[in-house]
Amino acid sequence: MSSPSSDSSTPRGEAWVWFTGLGLIVGLGMVIGLLSLVILNGVSVFWAPHVPVAQIDDGRTVIGQLAQRRIRPGSLANAPQYERQYQVGLRELNGNSYLWVDEAKVKAETFPADILGLERVENGPAFVRPQSLRKSDGQVLAITDSAFEAAFQAEVAAASAVREKLVEITRHQIGDVNAEMEAARVALRRAEDLRLTQEIAALRLKITALEGRYAALLAESEKVVKGGAVASLTSRDSAGRDVVIPLTQVVRGWFPNRLDTWGRCQLFCSRVAEFIFDEPREANTEGGLMPAIFGTLVMTVFMSLMVTPFGVITAIYLREYAQQGAILRIVRISVNNLAGVPSIVFGVFGLGFFVYVLGGSIDQLFFGDQLKYNNNTPVFGTGGLLWCSLTLALMTLPVVIVATEEALAAVPRGMREASLAAGASKWQTIRDILLPASAPGILTGVILAMARGAGEVAPLMLVGVVKLAPTLPFDTVAPFLHMDRKFMHLGFHVYDLGFQSPDSDAARPMVFATTLLLIALVVALNIGAIWIRNRLRARFKGASF
Amino acid sequence: MPATMNPATSRIQVRPSAEREGRKDYISIRDYGFWYGQKKALDAISLDIPERQVVAFIGPSGCGKSTLLRNLNRMNDLVDGISHEGDITINGRSIYDPGLEVISLRRRVGMVFQKSNPFPKSIYENVVFALRVMGVRDRSILDEACETSLRKAALWDEVKDRLQDSALGLSGGQMQRLCIARAIANRPEILLMDEPCSALDPIATGKIEELIHELKEQFTIVIVTHSMQQAARVSDRTAFFYLGKQIEYDTTEKIFMNPSQAQTEAYISGRFG
Numbered sequence: 001m002s003s004p005s006s007d008s009s010t011p012r013g014e015a016w017v018w019f020t021g022l023g024l025i026v027g028l029g030m031v032i033g034l035l036s037l038v039i040l041n042g043v044s045v046f047w048a049p050h051v052p053v054a055q056i057d058d059g060r061t062v063i064g065q066l067a068q069r070r071i072r073p074g075s076l077a078n079a080p081q082y083e084r085q086y087q088v089g090l091r092e093l094n095g096n097s098y099l100w101v102d103e104a105k106v107k108a109e110t111f112p113a114d115i116l117g118l119e120r121v122e123n124g125p126a127f128v129r130p131q132s133l134r135k136s137d138g139q140v141l142a143i144t145d146s147a148f149e150a151a152f153q154a155e156v157a158a159a160s161a162v163r164e165k166l167v168e169i170t171r172h173q174i175g176d177v178n179a180e181m182e183a184a185r186v187a188l189r190r191a192e193d194l195r196l197t198q199e200i201a202a203l204r205l206k207i208t209a210l211e212g213r214y215a216a217l218l219a220e221s222e223k224v225v226k227g228g229a230v231a232s233l234t235s236r237d238s239a240g241r242d243v244v245i246p247l248t249q250v251v252r253g254w255f256p257n258r259l260d261t262w263g264r265c266q267l268f269c270s271r272v273a274e275f276i277f278d279e280p281r282e283a284n285t286e287g288g289l290m291p292a293i294f295g296t297l298v299m300t301v302f303m304s305l306m307v308t309p310f311g312v313i314t315a316i317y318l319r320e321y322a323q324q325g326a327i328l329r330i331v332r333i334s335v336n337n338l339a340g341v342p343s344i345v346f347g348v349f350g351l352g353f354f355v356y357v358l359g360g361s362i363d364q365l366f367f368g369d370q371l372k373y374n375n376n377t378p379v380f381g382t383g384g385l386l387w388c389s390l391t392l393a394l395m396t397l398p399v400v401i402v403a404t405e406e407a408l409a410a411v412p413r414g415m416r417e418a419s420l421a422a423g424a425s426k427w428q429t430i431r432d433i434l435l436p437a438s439a440p441g442i443l444t445g446v447i448l449a450m451a452r453g454a455g456e457v458a459p460l461m462l463v464g465v466v467k468l469a470p471t472l473p474f475d476t477v478a479p480f481l482h483m484d485r486k487f488m489h490l491g492f493h494v495y496d497l498g499f500q501s502p503d504s505d506a507a508r509p510m511v512f513a514t515t516l517l518l519i520a521l522v523v524a525l526n527i528g529a530i531w532i533r534n535r536l537r538a539r540f541k542g543a544s545f
Numbered sequence: 546m547p548a549t550m551n552p553a554t555s556r557i558q559v560r561p562s563a564e565r566e567g568r569k570d571y572i573s574i575r576d577y578g579f580w581y582g583q584k585k586a587l588d589a590i591s592l593d594i595p596e597r598q599v600v601a602f603i604g605p606s607g608c609g610k611s612t613l614l615r616n617l618n619r620m621n622d623l624v625d626g627i628s629h630e631g632d633i634t635i636n637g638r639s640i641y642d643p644g645l646e647v648i649s650l651r652r653r654v655g656m657v658f659q660k661s662n663p664f665p666k667s668i669y670e671n672v673v674f675a676l677r678v679m680g681v682r683d684r685s686i687l688d689e690a691c692e693t694s695l696r697k698a699a700l701w702d703e704v705k706d707r708l709q710d711s712a713l714g715l716s717g718g719q720m721q722r723l724c725i726a727r728a729i730a731n732r733p734e735i736l737l738m739d740e741p742c743s744a745l746d747p748i749a750t751g752k753i754e755e756l757i758h759e760l761k762e763q764f765t766i767v768i769v770t771h772s773m774q775q776a777a778r779v780s781d782r783t784a785f786f787y788l789g790k791q792i793e794y795d796t797t798e799k800i801f802m803n804p805s806q807a808q809t810e811a812y813i814s815g816r817f818g
Contacts, residue, residue, distance in 0.1 A: 423648055433664055
């Protein structure tokens with residue numbers, strides 16, 4: 001063996017392989033880091049940890065869940081001092097749910113079994129030491145009573161049932177009556193204006209009947225509120241004050257230091273279920289995200305339904321029919337550049353064209369009476385589900401066009417020739433042969449479009465997404481799907497929680513949970529589309545051209 | 546074997562052509578020239594193809610034989626920048642007649658390609674494709690056409706139990722016979738075959754050649770082939786092309802036994818090309 005000289009043994013040719021590999025590692029690392037950050041923070045929101053009672057050396061006692069721990073700002077880097085943030089709750093008494101404490105000043109932390117965590121309808125959570133429970137039948141149970149916890153949970157469940165009934169009456173039934181009344185009043189104004197005496201009488205009768213129903217429902221709801229005595233909980237808070245909390249205010253209560261793992265899992269699942277299936281409360285910082293999930297899903301599906309046919313027929317024209325030449329090249333370049341236009345520009349276009357021009361015209365043409373007799377309240381001439389879907393469809397159009405063109409070009413020439421030689425016209429060839437064969441490629445484009453559309457927020461803020469929509473865009477009143485309604489969207493929800501929330505400490509965990517949900521939704525939509533594509537691909541497997 | 550055998554072609558057996566009735570100039574090509582852009586691919590071709598006979602086009606690669614074949618059903622219309630001179634008539638009518646739609650021309654002139662190209666559909670749908678695009682909806686007509694075509698293509702017994710299976714699951718030889726069945730399903734008058742056996746093994750090739758013999762009872766067949774043996778075995782008449790020119794066109798027997806042109810003899814005896 002010859003002695004290796006430094007010149008000849010260094011592999012010069014492949015010197016940059018490690019560099020390209022490094023790029024992949026950095027990329028993967030960032031993706032994994034992002035996902036694990038979101039998943040860890042998002043999932044831990046729903047987990048109930050032990051809640052300490054902290055003795056502080058100024059004599060105070062703090063009962064609260066540990067929210068975060070950080071290096072105290074201003075402390076020296078080589079001798080870091082930490083501070084802890086406790087979520088103590090009871091915002092109506094403390095002014096703030098959260099409390100920062102120097103770690104050095106915490107003398108002792110104990111975990112007594114009688115700490116009770118409460119999620120409440122208003123004013124956020126509470127961490128207290130209950131003293132006694134006044135049941136709705138007047139019986140008072142002390143915390144030492146062995147039946148205390150069972151009785152407490154039963155009272156919470158009963159109060160929740162009452163609250164749900166109330167929501168059903170006030171939100172849905174009274175809401176329906178109000179909507180009908182509104183429509184009747186508009187009709188009455190029209191009838192009065194046009195002097196349709198018969199109709200005026202009929203409508204007045206109808207309005208009187210609706211007013212009767214409204215009064216009846218109001219009375220019923222008051223009966224529900226007043227019916228039965230309200231159970232309440234007397235507790236001692238951090239400051240040693242006695243606090244009385246009516247159980248109608250309590251959504252959920254748990255003894256964090258008494259729960260076993262199974263109990264914690266049950267609590268976790270019940271919180272996740274609430275998060276996914278319930279409506280938000282407390283300025284969106286608590287409760288569920290059902291309307292936002294539903295809005296995101298419906299909007300993305302509609303966007304796909306609009307962009308796919310539009311993109312596909314455009315691509316068919318460009319690829320199959322248009323005269324290939326300089327003009328077509330310019331058109332192609334323009335279409336590709338459309339994909340690079342900032343999304344907010346599409347939002348402005350959507351507002352200017354779809355909402356004001358198209359929506360305004362629709363209102364003029366079909367909802368003229370509505371405008372005239374309802375204080376110029378627009379129907380389609382304002383942001384809504386339809387305009388959001390259209391705006392995003394426009395934004396993702398280039399993706400679908402490019403993917404479809406490539407898929408059409410990739411269909412083997414033999415298939416095209418075989419079809420034409422069999423006497424098929426060009427359109428028959430496109431419809432029967434080219435489109436089925438390029439369906440997997442087209443779907444890839446739709447998947448990319450969906451992934452981009454589902455996560456887009458900026459343009460939607462201009463054309464119909466709101467912080468809190470009173471009704472879903474889907475209900476039991478014809479035409480069932482209300483494309484004109486404003487709706488909630490997970491992406492906007494994240495922005496709203498993170499930057500517009502009055503209580504940013506309380507909103508922070510929800511930002512992560514909502515982000516996780518948004519990612520999960522986009523992944524689920526993509527998996528669905530990929531599954532369809534793979535099924536289509538399997539049909540063409542083994543094609544040998 | 547004929548006594549006047551040319552030593553150079555002794556390996557090749559010629560099947561004597563049976564004279565059938567029919568028009569002698571069923572397909573008539575007159576002074577035909579063809580350009581791809583500026584490049585002249587065919588020059589002054591003139592030949593008559595009789596009805597219900599098999600005519601083979603032979604010649605080295607790039608000699609224009611495939612181009613001529615693909616012009617018979619105007620498949621070259623798909624290419625940009627083409628032009629032609631002269632005329633091709635089928636049964637007396639020009640294929641460039643403005644009153645003749647190219648679709649109806651292609652319905653009368655079926656085509657089988659070099660690479661088998663079944664659609665990614667079921668066997669059944671492949672065979673009846675031409676009928677479907679003609680607008681035939683009647684299930685019984687489609688079923689009958691499917692069976693007849695598959696029988697004619699000698700594929701029926703192999704696939705009759707799995708007509709609804711994907712055509713892409715067939716073997717290479719079966720796929721090519723399926724393409725033949727597809728090409729004859731709407732009963733064209735002429736069948737064009739562009740090197741139909743070049744991707745097949747000898748057994749599958751033998752089956753297709755048998756098939757050509759049976760099909761010529763009903764169809765006029767034009768076949769492009771690189772295999773001299775195949776041309777000799779299946780065709781009644783043979784045309785030899787070289788560099789876009791028609792060198793010789795005569796009965797297969799004459800071409801292989803006693804070619805009048807030196808170039809033809811050189812080519813079929815394997816001395817060039």
